[in-house]
Amino acid sequence: DTEVTQTPKHLVMGMTNKKSLKCEQHMGHRAMYWYKQKAKKPPELMFVYSYEKLSINESVPSRFSPECPNSSLLNLHLHALQPEDSALYLCASSQGVSNYGYTFGSGTRLTVV
Amino acid sequence: GESVGLHLPTLSVQEGDNSIINCAYSNSASDYFIWYKQESGKGPQFIIDIRSNMDKRQGQRVTVLLNKTVKHLSLQIAATQPGDSAVYFCAENPNQGPGANSKLTFGKGITLSVRP
Numbered sequence: 073d074t075e076v077t078q079t080p081k082h083l084v085m086g087m088t089n090k091k092s093l094k095c096e097q098h099m100g101h102r103a104m105y106w107y108k109q110k111a112k113k114p115p116e117l118m119f120v121y122s123y124e125k126l127s128i129n130e131s132v133p134s135r136f137s138p139e140c141p142n143s144s145l146l147n148l149h150l151h152a153l154q155p156e157d158s159a160l161y162l163c164a165s166s167q168g169v170s171n172y173g174y175t176f177g178s179g180t181r182l183t184v185v
Numbered sequence: 186g187e188s189v190g191l192h193l194p195t196l197s198v199q200e201g202d203n204s205i206i207n208c209a210y211s212n213s214a215s216d217y218f219i220w221y222k223q224e225s226g227k228g229p230q231f232i233i234d235i236r237s238n239m240d241k242r243q244g245q246r247v248t249v250l251l252n253k254t255v256k257h258l259s260l261q262i263a264a265t266q267p268g269d270s271a272v273y274f275c276a277e278n279p280n281q282g283p284g285a286n287s288k289l290t291f292g293k294g295i296t297l298s299v300r301p
Contacts, residue, residue, distance in 0.1 A: 103286065105289075112194075112294075113294075114274055115291050117288060120287075128288060173219055174231070175231065176228035178227050
């Protein structure tokens with residue numbers, strides 16, 4: 073298995089809802105990442121997990137809460153989001169913690185209404 | 186082929202021609218670089234990478250060139266095909282020391298459009 077799988081592919085949520093994005097990989101990668109991508113813009117790093125521990129938080133608002141239950145899974149919990157948080161949320165993984173290419177999932181297209 | 190910097194959003198090439206996509210990176214501490222291709226509705230797809238101890242690396246129909254002196258990276262695509270139409274991003278990873286987490290940062294991206 074050489075893929076990163078993200079679910080759901082599309083999500084519409086209200087500003088008072090709580091939802092979660094899920095990401096899974098079975099390549100034995102030890103680093104996992106969340107990126108946010110707005111239309112016609114490059115992906116922007118949000119969080120880095122290394123060996124299941126949060127190692128980088130790029131000053132992301134607390135309404136985004138990441139979780140890494142085990143080495144294969146990465147979640148992003150969403151609560152009280154704003155319409156400007158609508159974007160494509162990408163999960164990625166890499167073999168090691170430095171200087172390796174990332175494998176990206178297809179993303180979750182999130183719309184906040 | 187046609188060479189366009191990333192300050193221009195779209196590169197249009199004729200099918201069968203060679204394409205050259207350029208990228209100026211900003212961090213002189215970066216020692217690992219990757220080109221990604223992103224098709225509509227999909228996540229970025231790894232194309233080719235290069236480490237800072239190399240000037241050139243070749244893959245299948247693609248070549249990446251690195252000029253550290255002027256902090257310039259380019260992607261050359263030979264015999265461009267319609268399936269090459271996508272947005273292309275360069276990405277850099279600053280060297281933060283042994284064992285430090287990678288922090289891949291993406292450039293602005295350029296759309297490659299292949300005319301049949």
